Amino acid sequence: xxxxxxxxxxxxxxxxxxxxxxxxxxxxxxxxxxxxxxxxxxxxxxxxxxxxxxxxxxxxxxxxxxxxxxxxxxxxxxxx
Amino acid sequence: xxxxxxxxxxxxxxxxxxxxxxxxxxxxxxxxxxxxxxxxxxxxxxxxxxxxxxxxxxxxxxxxxxxxxxxxxxxxxxxxxxxxxxxxxxxxxxxxxxxxxxxxxxxxxxxxxxxxxxxxxxxxxxxxxxxxxxxxxxxxxxxxxxxxxxxxxxxxxxxxxxxxxxxxxxxxxxxxxxxxxxxxxxxxxxxxxxxxxxxxxxxxxxxxxxxxxxxxxxxxxxxxxxxxxxxxxxxxxxxxxxxxxxxxxxxxxxxxxxxxxxxxxxxxxxxxxxxxxxxxxxxxxxxxxxxxxxxxxxxxxxxxxxxxxxxxxxxxxxxxxxxxxxxxxxxxxxxxxxxxxxxxxxxxxxxxxxxxxxxx
Numbered sequence: 001x002x003x004x005x006x007x008x009x010x011x012x013x014x015x016x017x018x019x020x021x022x023x024x025x026x027x028x029x030x031x032x033x034x035x036x037x038x039x040x041x042x043x044x045x046x047x048x049x050x051x052x053x054x055x056x057x058x059x060x061x062x063x064x065x066x067x068x069x070x071x072x073x074x075x076x077x078x079x080x
Numbered sequence: 081x082x083x084x085x086x087x088x089x090x091x092x093x094x095x096x097x098x099x100x101x102x103x104x105x106x107x108x109x110x111x112x113x114x115x116x117x118x119x120x121x122x123x124x125x126x127x128x129x130x131x132x133x134x135x136x137x138x139x140x141x142x143x144x145x146x147x148x149x150x151x152x153x154x155x156x157x158x159x160x161x162x163x164x165x166x167x168x169x170x171x172x173x174x175x176x177x178x179x180x181x182x183x184x185x186x187x188x189x190x191x192x193x194x195x196x197x198x199x200x201x202x203x204x205x206x207x208x209x210x211x212x213x214x215x216x217x218x219x220x221x222x223x224x225x226x227x228x229x230x231x232x233x234x235x236x237x238x239x240x241x242x243x244x245x246x247x248x249x250x251x252x253x254x255x256x257x258x259x260x261x262x263x264x265x266x267x268x269x270x271x272x273x274x275x276x277x278x279x280x281x282x283x284x285x286x287x288x289x290x291x292x293x294x295x296x297x298x299x300x301x302x303x304x305x306x307x308x309x310x311x312x313x314x315x316x317x318x319x320x321x322x323x324x325x326x327x328x329x330x331x332x333x334x335x336x337x338x339x340x341x342x343x344x345x346x347x348x349x350x351x352x353x354x355x356x357x358x359x360x361x362x363x364x365x366x367x368x369x370x371x372x373x374x375x376x377x378x379x380x381x382x383x384x385x386x387x388x389x390x391x392x393x394x395x396x397x398x399x400x401x402x403x404x405x406x407x408x409x410x411x412x413x414x415x416x417x418x419x420x421x422x423x424x425x426x427x428x429x430x431x432x433x434x435x436x437x438x439x440x
Binding site: 003053056060 | 164190191192193216217219268271272324330332336
């Protein structure tokens, strides 16, 4: 549950942002990370940006999430 | 990359040979637990290196008494319950939100902000936000409590089940399980609190504390660093998750937690009452505290199901040692919280354990 997802800030008005990860977009807040700017990559947890993150690290996490997704699908198929 | 894995594994093997006894490393993060099981890391380790899954999943450590209060509140016609999806299936004494309550007054939310919005959209009811989670999640609750106060959203309140990781680690090494040699510390909790937060555990209790991320390479390097320290007789705080975890953490998030909450003694599933381990709203925000608003007194729950989640959370037994595991307790029909949450140790054992956890 404490997993945070890297996402890019694609819209920002005050502390209200729209973020994008792997093509999925959702609303998030930057209240806890006032230094965040439009275009920054940030870690999002439960609707809030909690840290800046670099491109390489974001990519690693996205790859891992994709892999887990694929794996979960495989597991579901195997189990029925 | 292979070279880095071999290097870390050599350090681990050398430490096992040098110490000549079983080394117990506990992870205190549900995402680590899942990643360790999913990748089968355990099966690649030296026979003397044992990984224990500790109290790292917020759903799993939530005491049954808390669930019982949620269920009690959900019976009221003037209340809407806003909860993260993880909590809906956790059984209390008389069922879960899923089985017991009319679903119309239980709303699943993805963020604390959604819960506050629910209150704004339903002024005729009181919205109780089931606020669970460690330090990663607590600041997001604090933000909306402050917002509710500023905007006068008086039909909003929270039932704080927010917990602090370090007091639980302290309780484990000081009384619950003396066999824990070191901790693999949570990645995203540490983004907030900074790795310096574990200094007490390293210095006072002489246990290495190493923060790692969630990909397999990070976990292996974290375990390698722990073993290096154990073999050298050191106990230090360190982060191998340098991309996002700093020594100081996120100061804005820490400030807002401290502004809204104070640490008080609290009940943990299986670990009992732990000093200054739970976050309660400060008096300034007392009117947003569901316990005060509904005049509820907390009391520890007595579990009569035979569920041994508590011992699992302390690393004292592994799930198959519980008589209910895979029999009356399965992910489809969970008895204890460690089987409910996908990050729970029992659920991970059920899903991956039989084929991927142990050496065949």
